[in-house]
Amino acid sequence: xxxxxxxxxxxxxxxxxxxxxxxxxxxxxxxxxxxxxxxxxxxxxxxxxxxxxxxxxxxxxxxxxxxxxxxxxxxxxxxxxxxxxxxxxxxxxxxxxxxxxxxxxxxxxxxxxxxxxxxxx
Amino acid sequence: xxxxxxxxxxxxxxxxxxxxxxxxxxxxxxxxxxxxxxxxxxxxxxxxxxxxxxxxxxxxxxxxxxxxxxxxxxxxxxxxxxxxxxxxxxxxxxxxxxxxxxxxxxxxxxxxxxxxxxxxx
Ligand code: FES
Numbered sequence: 001x002x003x004x005x006x007x008x009x010x011x012x013x014x015x016x017x018x019x020x021x022x023x024x025x026x027x028x029x030x031x032x033x034x035x036x037x038x039x040x041x042x043x044x045x046x047x048x049x050x051x052x053x054x055x056x057x058x059x060x061x062x063x064x065x066x067x068x069x070x071x072x073x074x075x076x077x078x079x080x081x082x083x084x085x086x087x088x089x090x091x092x093x094x095x096x097x098x099x100x101x102x103x104x105x106x107x108x109x110x111x112x113x114x115x116x117x118x119x120x121x
Numbered sequence: 122x123x124x125x126x127x128x129x130x131x132x133x134x135x136x137x138x139x140x141x142x143x144x145x146x147x148x149x150x151x152x153x154x155x156x157x158x159x160x161x162x163x164x165x166x167x168x169x170x171x172x173x174x175x176x177x178x179x180x181x182x183x184x185x186x187x188x189x190x191x192x193x194x195x196x197x198x199x200x201x202x203x204x205x206x207x208x209x210x211x212x213x214x215x216x217x218x219x220x221x222x223x224x225x226x227x228x229x230x231x232x233x234x235x236x237x238x239x240x241x242x
Contacts, residue, residue: 001157002177010177033154034219035179036122056123056131058156059177098155 002059005093009063014070016062017052024120026112032101035061039069039109043117048072048080053109060095060102067091068106077114083107123180126214130184135191137183138173145241147233153222156182160190160230164238169193169201174230181216181223188212189227198235204228 002010022040029036035057042050051073053065068088072080085103089095095103123131143161150157156178163171172190176182189209193201206228210216216224 033156033179033222034217035154056180058154058179058182061179096155098150101154 001096002063003093005067005091006060006063006095009066009092010059013062013066015050015052015066015073016054018054019050019052022052022113024113024115024117026109026114026116028105028108028112030057030101030105033058035102035105037061037065037105037109039065039106039113041072041110041113041117043077046077048075048077051110051113053106055105057105058099058102060099061105063092064088064095064103065106065109068103068110072110077117081111081114083110122217123184124214126188126212127181127184127216130187130213131180134183134187136171136173136187136194137175139175140171140173143234145234145236145238147230147235147237149226149229149233151178151222151226154179156223156226158182158186158226158230160186160227160234162193162231162234162238164198167198169196169198172231172234174227176226178226179220179223181220182226184213185209185216185224185227186230189224189231193231198238202232202235204231
Protein backbone atom coordinates (compact mmCIF):
# COMPACT_ATOMS: atom_id res chain seq x y z
CA UNK A 1 0.00 0.00 0.00
CA UNK A 2 2.80 2.46 0.89
CA UNK A 3 6.16 2.84 -0.85
CA UNK A 4 9.58 2.88 0.90
CA UNK A 5 9.83 6.69 0.98
CA UNK A 6 6.43 7.02 2.68
CA UNK A 7 7.30 4.25 5.16
CA UNK A 8 10.66 5.88 5.92
CA UNK A 9 9.08 9.28 6.64
CA UNK A 10 6.37 7.56 8.72
CA UNK A 11 8.80 5.45 10.78
CA UNK A 12 11.49 8.16 11.09
CA UNK A 13 9.62 11.43 10.73
CA UNK A 14 11.75 14.56 10.32
CA UNK A 15 11.02 17.83 12.10
CA UNK A 16 8.53 16.58 14.68
CA UNK A 17 7.89 18.89 17.62
CA UNK A 18 7.61 22.56 18.40
CA UNK A 19 9.93 25.54 17.94
CA UNK A 20 10.92 27.68 20.90
CA UNK A 21 10.26 31.08 19.35
CA UNK A 22 8.33 30.44 16.15
CA UNK A 23 7.87 33.34 13.72
CA UNK A 24 4.68 31.75 12.48
CA UNK A 25 2.31 29.03 13.71
CA UNK A 26 -0.38 27.41 11.59
CA UNK A 27 -3.04 24.91 12.59
CA UNK A 28 -5.31 23.13 10.17
CA UNK A 29 -8.03 20.55 10.77
CA UNK A 30 -9.12 18.12 8.08
CA UNK A 31 -12.83 18.16 7.30
CA UNK A 32 -12.45 14.56 6.06
CA UNK A 33 -11.05 12.76 9.11
CA UNK A 34 -11.01 15.40 11.87
CA UNK A 35 -7.25 15.25 12.33
CA UNK A 36 -5.31 18.37 13.23
CA UNK A 37 -1.87 19.48 12.14
CA UNK A 38 0.30 22.23 13.63
CA UNK A 39 3.26 23.64 11.73
CA UNK A 40 5.66 26.23 13.09
CA UNK A 41 8.27 28.13 11.11
CA UNK A 42 11.38 30.14 11.91
CA UNK A 43 11.99 32.79 9.23
CA UNK A 44 15.05 35.02 8.77
CA UNK A 45 15.59 37.39 5.82
CA UNK A 46 12.62 35.79 4.10
CA UNK A 47 14.24 32.34 4.25
CA UNK A 48 12.62 29.46 6.14
CA UNK A 49 15.35 28.53 8.59
CA UNK A 50 13.46 25.83 10.47
CA UNK A 51 10.06 24.13 10.60
CA UNK A 52 8.43 21.68 12.98
CA UNK A 53 5.11 19.86 12.95
CA UNK A 54 2.88 18.14 15.50
CA UNK A 55 -0.09 15.94 14.74
CA UNK A 56 -2.40 13.27 16.09
CA UNK A 57 -2.92 12.30 12.47
CA UNK A 58 -2.30 9.06 10.62
CA UNK A 59 0.83 7.62 9.03
CA UNK A 60 0.18 9.43 5.75
CA UNK A 61 -0.25 12.75 7.53
CA UNK A 62 3.03 12.19 9.39
CA UNK A 63 4.89 11.18 6.22
CA UNK A 64 3.46 14.14 4.29
CA UNK A 65 4.41 16.70 6.95
CA UNK A 66 7.83 15.18 7.43
CA UNK A 67 8.49 15.47 3.69
CA UNK A 68 6.83 18.89 3.38
CA UNK A 69 8.86 20.47 6.20
CA UNK A 70 12.03 19.05 4.61
CA UNK A 71 10.96 20.64 1.32
CA UNK A 72 10.50 24.15 2.74
CA UNK A 73 13.50 24.39 5.08
CA UNK A 74 16.15 26.57 3.42
CA UNK A 75 13.74 27.97 0.84
CA UNK A 76 12.62 31.59 0.40
CA UNK A 77 9.08 32.11 1.71
CA UNK A 78 7.78 32.77 -1.81
CA UNK A 79 9.07 29.42 -3.07
CA UNK A 80 7.75 27.60 -0.01
CA UNK A 81 4.28 28.97 -0.79
CA UNK A 82 4.42 27.27 -4.21
CA UNK A 83 4.42 23.84 -2.56
CA UNK A 84 1.08 22.08 -2.94
CA UNK A 85 -0.19 18.77 -1.72
CA UNK A 86 0.49 17.49 -5.24
CA UNK A 87 4.20 18.34 -5.06
CA UNK A 88 4.37 16.75 -1.59
CA UNK A 89 2.81 13.55 -2.94
CA UNK A 90 5.20 13.62 -5.92
CA UNK A 91 8.21 13.87 -3.58
CA UNK A 92 6.82 10.97 -1.56
CA UNK A 93 6.56 8.93 -4.74
CA UNK A 94 2.80 8.67 -4.44
CA UNK A 95 0.05 8.11 -1.86
CA UNK A 96 -3.08 5.96 -2.19
CA UNK A 97 -6.00 8.10 -3.48
CA UNK A 98 -7.93 7.73 -0.18
CA UNK A 99 -4.97 9.33 1.64
CA UNK A 100 -4.65 12.47 -0.46
CA UNK A 101 -6.55 14.45 2.21
CA UNK A 102 -3.68 13.75 4.65
CA UNK A 103 -1.19 15.59 2.44
CA UNK A 104 -3.64 18.51 2.20
CA UNK A 105 -3.33 18.77 6.00
CA UNK A 106 0.45 19.36 5.70
CA UNK A 107 0.05 21.76 2.78
CA UNK A 108 -2.59 23.92 4.51
CA UNK A 109 -0.84 23.99 7.90
CA UNK A 110 2.39 25.21 6.27
CA UNK A 111 0.58 27.95 4.36
CA UNK A 112 -1.28 29.00 7.48
CA UNK A 113 2.03 29.21 9.41
CA UNK A 114 3.51 31.42 6.69
CA UNK A 115 0.42 33.65 6.61
CA UNK A 116 0.67 33.94 10.40
CA UNK A 117 4.25 35.15 9.95
CA UNK A 118 3.22 37.57 7.19
CA UNK A 119 0.43 39.06 9.30
CA UNK A 120 2.83 39.66 12.19
CA UNK A 121 5.33 41.38 9.92
CA UNK B 122 -8.73 17.81 22.85
CA UNK B 123 -7.73 14.37 24.19
CA UNK B 124 -7.90 13.14 27.79
CA UNK B 125 -5.04 11.47 29.71
CA UNK B 126 -6.24 7.91 29.06
CA UNK B 127 -6.38 8.51 25.30
CA UNK B 128 -2.94 10.17 25.35
CA UNK B 129 -1.50 7.29 27.40
CA UNK B 130 -2.80 4.66 24.97
CA UNK B 131 -1.59 6.77 22.03
CA UNK B 132 1.92 7.34 23.45
CA UNK B 133 2.32 3.82 24.94
CA UNK B 134 0.06 1.64 22.85
CA UNK B 135 -0.53 -1.89 24.14
CA UNK B 136 -0.53 -4.97 21.90
CA UNK B 137 1.01 -3.43 18.80
CA UNK B 138 2.38 -5.89 16.25
CA UNK B 139 1.59 -9.28 14.80
CA UNK B 140 1.08 -12.74 16.29
CA UNK B 141 3.19 -15.66 15.12
CA UNK B 142 0.37 -18.17 14.62
CA UNK B 143 -2.86 -16.21 14.78
CA UNK B 144 -6.13 -18.13 14.99
CA UNK B 145 -7.91 -15.25 13.32
CA UNK B 146 -6.88 -12.16 11.34
CA UNK B 147 -9.17 -9.26 10.55
CA UNK B 148 -8.54 -6.23 8.37
CA UNK B 149 -10.87 -3.27 8.12
CA UNK B 150 -10.56 -0.07 6.10
CA UNK B 151 -12.43 3.07 7.12
CA UNK B 152 -14.66 4.55 4.43
CA UNK B 153 -14.29 7.93 6.20
CA UNK B 154 -10.53 8.44 6.21
CA UNK B 155 -9.12 5.50 4.23
CA UNK B 156 -7.09 4.18 7.14
CA UNK B 157 -6.60 0.45 7.63
CA UNK B 158 -6.47 -1.64 10.78
CA UNK B 159 -5.32 -5.23 11.22
CA UNK B 160 -6.18 -7.23 14.35
CA UNK B 161 -4.99 -10.76 15.08
CA UNK B 162 -6.25 -13.04 17.84
CA UNK B 163 -5.02 -16.17 19.55
CA UNK B 164 -7.97 -18.24 20.82
CA UNK B 165 -7.90 -21.29 23.09
CA UNK B 166 -11.00 -23.02 24.52
CA UNK B 167 -13.07 -20.11 23.29
CA UNK B 168 -11.04 -17.62 25.33
CA UNK B 169 -9.09 -14.81 23.68
CA UNK B 170 -5.57 -15.49 24.90
CA UNK B 171 -3.81 -12.76 22.97
CA UNK B 172 -4.48 -9.99 20.48
CA UNK B 173 -2.28 -7.65 18.45
CA UNK B 174 -3.01 -4.77 16.11
CA UNK B 175 -1.22 -2.91 13.34
CA UNK B 176 -2.35 0.32 11.77
CA UNK B 177 -1.28 3.28 9.71
CA UNK B 178 -4.24 5.11 11.29
CA UNK B 179 -4.27 8.19 13.47
CA UNK B 180 -3.68 8.66 17.19
CA UNK B 181 -7.32 7.99 18.00
CA UNK B 182 -7.22 4.74 16.05
CA UNK B 183 -4.08 3.69 17.92
CA UNK B 184 -5.58 4.57 21.32
CA UNK B 185 -8.86 2.82 20.45
CA UNK B 186 -7.17 -0.39 19.31
CA UNK B 187 -4.81 -0.40 22.24
CA UNK B 188 -7.75 -0.12 24.63
CA UNK B 189 -9.95 -2.54 22.66
CA UNK B 190 -7.32 -5.31 22.54
CA UNK B 191 -6.82 -4.88 26.30
CA UNK B 192 -10.58 -5.21 26.75
CA UNK B 193 -10.85 -8.51 24.85
CA UNK B 194 -7.75 -10.35 26.09
CA UNK B 195 -8.83 -12.95 28.66
CA UNK B 196 -12.51 -12.77 27.64
CA UNK B 197 -14.65 -15.53 26.11
CA UNK B 198 -15.22 -14.95 22.40
CA UNK B 199 -18.92 -14.32 22.97
CA UNK B 200 -18.23 -11.51 25.43
CA UNK B 201 -15.57 -10.03 23.18
CA UNK B 202 -18.14 -9.81 20.39
CA UNK B 203 -20.31 -7.60 22.61
CA UNK B 204 -17.70 -4.86 22.55
CA UNK B 205 -18.75 -1.94 20.37
CA UNK B 206 -17.04 1.26 19.43
CA UNK B 207 -19.23 2.92 22.06
CA UNK B 208 -17.85 0.73 24.88
CA UNK B 209 -14.32 1.38 23.61
CA UNK B 210 -14.93 5.13 23.70
CA UNK B 211 -16.45 4.80 27.19
CA UNK B 212 -13.34 2.98 28.46
CA UNK B 213 -11.18 5.69 26.92
CA UNK B 214 -13.20 8.31 28.76
CA UNK B 215 -14.39 9.88 25.52
CA UNK B 216 -13.19 10.85 22.06
CA UNK B 217 -13.99 14.03 20.11
CA UNK B 218 -17.05 13.44 17.85
CA UNK B 219 -14.98 13.80 14.66
CA UNK B 220 -12.81 10.87 15.81
CA UNK B 221 -15.58 8.36 16.47
CA UNK B 222 -14.88 6.67 13.11
CA UNK B 223 -11.38 5.79 14.34
CA UNK B 224 -12.82 3.65 17.15
CA UNK B 225 -15.11 1.96 14.62
CA UNK B 226 -11.94 0.81 12.88
CA UNK B 227 -10.82 -1.05 16.04
CA UNK B 228 -14.28 -2.48 16.66
CA UNK B 229 -14.73 -3.83 13.13
CA UNK B 230 -11.22 -5.24 12.82
CA UNK B 231 -11.66 -7.20 16.07
CA UNK B 232 -15.00 -8.60 14.92
CA UNK B 233 -13.57 -9.51 11.55
CA UNK B 234 -10.67 -11.35 13.27
CA UNK B 235 -13.12 -13.33 15.40
CA UNK B 236 -15.28 -14.14 12.35
CA UNK B 237 -12.12 -15.32 10.56
CA UNK B 238 -11.43 -17.66 13.49
CA UNK B 239 -15.05 -18.89 13.52
CA UNK B 240 -14.98 -19.62 9.80
CA UNK B 241 -11.80 -21.68 10.16
CA UNK B 242 -13.29 -23.70 13.02
S1 FES C 1 -8.51 9.44 10.96
FE1 FES C 1 -8.26 7.50 10.07
S2 FES C 1 -8.16 6.23 11.77
FE2 FES C 1 -8.39 8.13 12.65
